[in-house]
Amino acid sequence: MLQRFPMAIPFGWFFVSYSDEVGVGDVKPLHYFGRDLVIFRNEQGEVGLLDAYCPHLGAHLGHGGKVDGDKLRCPFHGWGFRPNGFCTDIPYAKAIPPITKREPIAGPLPVVEKNGVVWAWYHPENVAPMFDVIDHDPFTETAGWSKPVRRVWSFASNPQEIAENGVDFAHFEFVHKMEAVPEGQATYDGHVRRSEAFGERTITLPDGTTKIIPSSVHTIQNGAGQKFTQLKGVVTLSLMVLATPVEADQVELRFCFTFPETAEDSPEYKTAMAAIENTCGQSGVEGDIPIWNYKIHRARPLLCDGDGPILRFRRYFEQFYVEGDTPRMAAV
Structure with a gap:
């Protein structure tokens, strides 16, 4: 089997x-x-x-x-x-x-x-905590930030599969129908991975004209279970990605958003909520879930140019398993 x-x-x-x-x-x-x-x-x-x-x-x-x-x-x-x-x-x-x-x-x-x-x-061997949870200012210093907006999903997957999605650049075009996603830069420091990417987005204004605006994505991954992303473009969204294993092959995934505080009847508020729905919907995580729910993990994948730094990310993630709990992938 x-x-x-x-x-x-x-x-x-x-x-x-x-x-x-x-x-x-x-x-x-x-x-x-x-x-x-x-x-x-x-x-x-x-x-x-x-x-x-x-x-x-x-x-x-x-x-x-x-x-x-x-x-x-x-x-x-x-x-x-x-x-x-x-x-x-x-x-x-x-x-x-x-x-x-x-x-x-x-x-x-x-x-x-x-x-x-x-x-x-x-920890499967009850080893004491080896590092700390990171504070995220938008969720700790709540003045000036909206009440958090929360979403939750449950499906057959695991935290590594979900986290790896962020470095799988080729899938953004085919799953999310997005334009090319810039790879950006990533740094690895022990259990912490940081990445940032910058680009541009073209938006259509109410009068039918278009405007190019700068966009950016900043991410901090703190071990296997804590990920924080800040997205800037038309609006600024701060997001906690919370993937908790229920079993080895079952996960609960939560997105917790906040954004700069504004009146609920304002255009800015409506734009922020639309951006959240876009991030959660078919063009976002709900496009990924049906694939996660049925795919397998290829420990030795056949990769090609343009796939993104998947193997580098896997080498980073390997440290969150005890010896023998995960197969070592081929560095090809």
Whole structure:
């Protein structure tokens, strides 16, 4: 049987929730990284992300679990777990097991909140975070920026396939019916990839005349799960691309946009929203999804001039797998 994706789930920081979707006292089941999980926010405002199943007798903490002060209580026997995964309270026990003093028994994943997102660090061998989440000013210093506009899709793919799309220049003409896309310049610095490209766009004005305007695309890729893009042209859009693996062959993809604040009845606002719909629609990511959903990953692709720096990008992305979790591609 043909294996669609020979790689496992990459490690890194990934979206698991928007911060405003987890209020104080909230408890929600999640499924990411091939694991059942539970996310909650305690009364001190801390977010925790734990293994869904209580280490005591296996109850699902996301179905019936309750926040009690700084803890999440199991619905079965009331064991209390802090966001760091330590059990600090067993209501009926005179002495709790010694292991609870030594280690976090509830299978916690490291989490941070930045840019309005709850980020979880996933590593298949539970290695501690190896780098930090990057702050993006439009999503942290929100004064002067619009309320975020969010979109989400779920399909059969993985973060590498989605990220690689940005360096596959030839597909823009055939999938998105776009003019030639300038390659621009990219720099690689460990786990961070930065790229910028500049060009021109021809627009038609209301009076029927045309105008050429400069355009640019600036991108920062911070590991396998965090990507930030700023697009400038007719309007300025700041975009977080949030691809979270559900399983090795299933992904949730979110686009989170903001743009310079303007009145909702203004032409500028309507133009920005039209640009968002264009980026999300058939001429954007919704043109890619049917292909991602059914394609396979060619570890040793047959490439030609004009395809873009696909192999260079793959060498960069290889660092986000543990040894043996992805085949090494041929440097042809």
